[in-house]
Amino acid sequence: MPDPLFADNLAKSIRERRPRAIARGISLIENDDPAATDLLKRLFPHTGQAKIIGLTGAPGAGKSSLTDKLAQVYVERCQRVGIIAVDPSSPFSGGAILGDRIRMPKLATHPNVFIRSMATRGNLGGLARATTEAVLLLDAAGYDVVIVETVGVGQDEVDIVKAADVTVVVVVPGMGDDIQSIKAGIMEIGDVFVINKADRDGVERTQMELEALLELAVRADGWRPPIVRTVATATPPVGVEDLAAAIARYLSFVTAHPEVRAERRRRILERRIIELIRDRILSHIWQQALRDGRLKDTIERIQNRELDPYTLVDYIVRKSLKEPPPGS
Ligand SMILES: Nc1nc2c(ncn2[C@@H]2O[C@H](COP(=O)(O)OP(=O)(O)OP(=O)(O)O)[C@@H](O)[C@H]2O)c(=O)[nH]1
Ligand SMILES: [Mg+2]
Incomplete structure (x- = not known):
């Protein structure tokens, strides 16, 4: 209890x-x-006070390096910054924490900065829910800015950055086909685009390709996502102040259009509530099914074609709906 x-x-x-x-x-x-x-x-x-920045892009695009430099910009402005690095591949979040601490050495010990890596445990709730709730927690703790870094690959990652107030998509020069391939899930959600590693060849071409793609995607809210070039690893870093300015511009745009902001927040809340209900019901049903102890046998029976999965699901759902969840 x-x-x-x-x-x-x-x-x-x-x-x-x-x-x-x-x-x-x-x-x-x-x-x-x-x-x-x-x-x-x-x-x-x-909660509801923090500016939540979602930062996503291909593996190795420089998301952690950019997060580090962007956070430094905010820290210099006397803001408190929370950072959550989502690391879906790491089986040990402890290792991931260490990794990001090493990549963000200056920030890790700063009193106004909190850094945490999250890794999936493969449990039912899932990474998107856990990350969203960790962001809520940092918001409640009084961090002015919360940056969430995710690799832009799966649906979970897209869901995570969708829950941010502003979404930054990081690409690198010479991606070519990669831009096409990330386009499907990620391109529509970028409020600000970054071409990081702008010290490399092919920046102009990537810029043109990005512009062409953005021309095609007309947004319902009328915002035209800016493209910022950065070199996160240069000393001093290049373009990171511009990135902070572009983020600020989008946030003021949203503030100036209360209906856009209200709609965005409403959609986020709606999605979160649906997820919470789904997770709660699912874990309740799952626990019951496991408690029964017969699930393994039943699955074997399905494998042997003595039973079909549809009948089993009907049975499990009907049975669960009759039994109230614990604690109610
Ligand atoms: N040349 C160049 N290298 C960069 C730049 N930004 C980052 N890097 C390098 O790119 C590599 C990956 O950087 P990270 O910041 O770890 O990239 P990431 O997107 O967080 O990587 P994952 O979290 O593993 O997906 C590192 O070796 C960085 O030093 C840049 O602007 N220019
Ligand atoms: Mg990283």
């Missing part, structure tokens, strides 16, 4: 921005711990 006092105390420490409490809270979220729901209920009223 979750302890309400535990959630109260943890929520309080998170609101005081204590790093260990924040880390603890995110671990509860990652592990799908029942206490996470209690915690989020307490934190939710304090």
